[in-house]
Amino acid sequence: MGLAQKFTPKIGAVAKSKADIEAAQAEAPHLKRVNWRSDPGLRKLYFYAFFICIASATTGYDGSMLNNLRILPIWTDYFKDPKGDTLGLLTALYAIGSIASLPIAPFIADRFGRRSCITIGCVIMIAAAAIQGAAQNLDYFMGGRFLMGFGNSLAQLSSPLLLTELCHPQHRARVTAVYNCLWNVGAIICTWLTFGTKRIDNDWCWRIPALSQAAPSVIQLAAIWFIPESPRWLISKERNEEALNILAKYHANGDADNATVQFEYAEIKETLRLEFQYQKSSSYLDFFKTKGNRYRLMLLASLGLFSQWSGNGLVSYYATDVYDSIGIKDADTQLGINGGLTILSLIVSVSCALLVDRVGRRPLFISATAAMCVTFIVWTIASSQQEATKSKAAGQAVIAMIWIFSVAYALAWSGLLVAYTVEILPFKIRAKGLMIMNFFIQVALTINQYVNPYGFQYLHPTWKFYTIYACWIFLELIFVTVFYVETRGPTLEEVAKIFDGDEAEVAHVDLGKVEDDIMQHGGTTGFEKEDHVRVEQVRSSS
Template identity: 50%
Template sequence: MADNAVTKGHFKVCGKEFPEVTWFTRSNLRATYLLLFFVVLTSATNGYDGSMVNGLLSLDQFTSYMKGLSASIKGLFSGIMFLGSLLALPITPYIADGLGRRWGICIGSIIMIFAVVLQSASVNFSMFIAARFFLGFGVAIAHGAAPLLITELCHPQHRAIFTTIYNTTWYLGSIIAAWLTYGTNQIPSQWSWRIPSIIQALPSILQITCVWFVPESPRWYISKGQNEKALHVLAHVHAEGNADDELVQLEFEEIKETLKIEKEAEQTGWLELFKTKGNRHRLLILISAGLFSQWSGNGLVSYYITGVLDGIGITDPDTQLIINGVLNIWNAIVAITMCFFVEKVGRRPLFLISTAGMMLCFVVWTICSERYDATKVKANGSAVVAMIFLYYTFYNMAWSGLLVGYTVEILPFSLRAKGMCYMFAFVDVALFFNTYVNPIALEDIHWKYYIVYCVWLAFELTFVWFYYIETKNTPLEEIAKHFDGDAALVGGAAATEKGRVLEQEIHEKEAVGEHQEKI
């Protein structure tokens, strides 16, 4: 296991400590992080869509235009987007690894813009469904590249915070959509739902315009043999252009040697995550994180808050929209705040506190729902609303930001794009199931459906306790040591025993090749 002891005010790379860096005092780092805001918009776009769906289902103008929506149709209305995402996943790593992280974001954004145009111009339910399928397809491609670029570009000291922030911006998009649909509810025409749909294209337009000003991943450049470009990016972002900086040189050598070793070991296929003990451990975390992030009861509120609130006597559309809007603001505050505690508290403690808190809140939520159903006492319904807010407080301690922040960092470069596809695939499977089943279950068995989530959350807590490990204060390439031990493929000054052996073999082969060329 890697030694995580770090002196206060320092961070560690390749076993060497460096003084902490204040990002806003360095012009290049400051500019890069501001530009990365446009990369982060991929997650915000996803959040906008989730909240917009909730909002549209609360608009009489929308439901009447679509000529009534049954519970199963509501499920298809939301779930088809996740089916589109699922079908796009097999090609996303080839775009991100083959064309680059920036091209992945751009291609996904172009598809999303096409989908928004189709969605906004819809004249019937079938046309709207088709648009949402393509929207999911585009989101998956952009999602498959955006977090990779952030993780591989950030300064090692700030990587954990920035990658965790990525997924929390889901709520920023959600807030905008929630309050926008609340406002357009006052428009007595089809524009009440077409306006929110049209505005959904704005983040994608901004991404296409601005992503080219963001430097490409230095790790991707090295993987394509463009070492000089990689060194230039590392120097520009991490050392204000000084290519001779000690940190830049250590990073460059570690990344270069590690990628060379991974390539030599040929650990790049879809089945690699099944072949070693360390990779199987990674795969269990990827699958569980994808499922737990959506199968923890949050899907009930994220897409069907109207059904939950109907069940406790809150049926006024304006009131439902206000609760949805305020909840999203609270979620954003908690989620973004917790990003700054990832390195201080650690990933594992946050996951455990978050999951245990959700379980307790959901038990109380279920009891209050049953009491309201039996007595119709308004106080019990109000208690459910309070539990929803408290539940999301715990959810956002870990599962919002660390869903991407933790899973992307535990993967070596050669498996990072494909590994994230496994995680996102199970997110989409869970979402597709939830969005189709939740409205039907809520309509048929009401509060009794919550019992399923109470039991499931107890299982989640047990699983997290046994399988989620701590990775704080560890450079990106060196996280492999936590999973693979001495068998980890790490090069440079932090090389493991196996890494050094493979590194030596590679250098010997190169020397033989150079000798034969001379002959």
């Protein structure tokens, strides 16, 4: 199905109005389709996109690192096997560091640009990895984790913003959905690296994985100087010619008079003018000022919380405890299971990310959450049987459910968590909105990382602890079914119509008029829109 194909989703009665969604879908432009494989500009752009996506791998590396290090006897002996409060704080410090960056990350991204924010984040993460790898005691290691969370928040905020604002409209959703899937790449590298260093019979068995967490940041820092800045950010700073040159270079091989380029430029420029017409800057209070923004805020909070409170944290951070509870205590076996699981999750998540324009966002969210709910219920039942009877078959069933659960999560939540977030937000509040979603992720992680150790330590048998998650995921399924709306079809700017209806601050640019104007004037003049707002058209100087 194409970018502009109409789609009428079935939504709950209390969600956004069906008329707003249908109107936004109906007005989606029929842009000329392109094949990135045969287009030099797009091939170069998506080569750069890989390096933007590396930020997600850093997060995945951390998500697996502590879990894998806890399997190593030398690490547990060196740091005196932290448990309870100490383990909770050690795990949570990454999230706490991320929360600490909340006041400044969107400011840097909006004031100095997406690339500058990524650069600062990478430098901080490289320093953090060095501190972790050289740690002489647990306090040093904890300090490195806090700093790693702080730096990662900067890079993790700006990378998806830059990615979605650079992509060609035809590929935006799929490429942005792939972004968060590369979390699994970091997890795979960390897991198998630790599997290898386990054979080292000294401190370097854990220092090497800790130091290697800097690798994704080093790669991204080296590449960022070649990656173009967001054309939307450039236009917001009135650097219009630079923005047009970037759109032309990467979306039309330098042809500034290309109809798609002229349409994008006109729509972005006029939409940003409307967004900033009465307010030159944005604030977090903007999320409470309109009905559409309050709806967005509700979705952002749910995305952040559901993505971490669905039981996936048990697999990412506490898999060792899960395996121990069913009698699998061999370190090689645990690392092997983790490694295979992350590879499977990567394959499934990327495959589903490439289907977001064919299947739609909403069906993927509902299917994934429903499958997670059913799987977790079976997981809980199998765990109760294993703990009661010590049945090997029940233990194997738990492992199977962990794998199936990870596949279910990867159907939607791996890729769409970030892609859906940046898609539902207009430019003016996009950086702050993504930070809000990340804030709820870190709050959920912090609570998880304090509560989960207590759950495993004090709530016996363990299946009672799992029951809490099973009930919560069922509530998530109800919420997703009622409130998550389909956003497939419109351009990045036009998605605002789904949430704001007639009050959306979106330029009404007619693609047909853009094409006629190019035919008549070579793209050098302006054209009158239906609402009589003149959209300036300029020729690239390149």
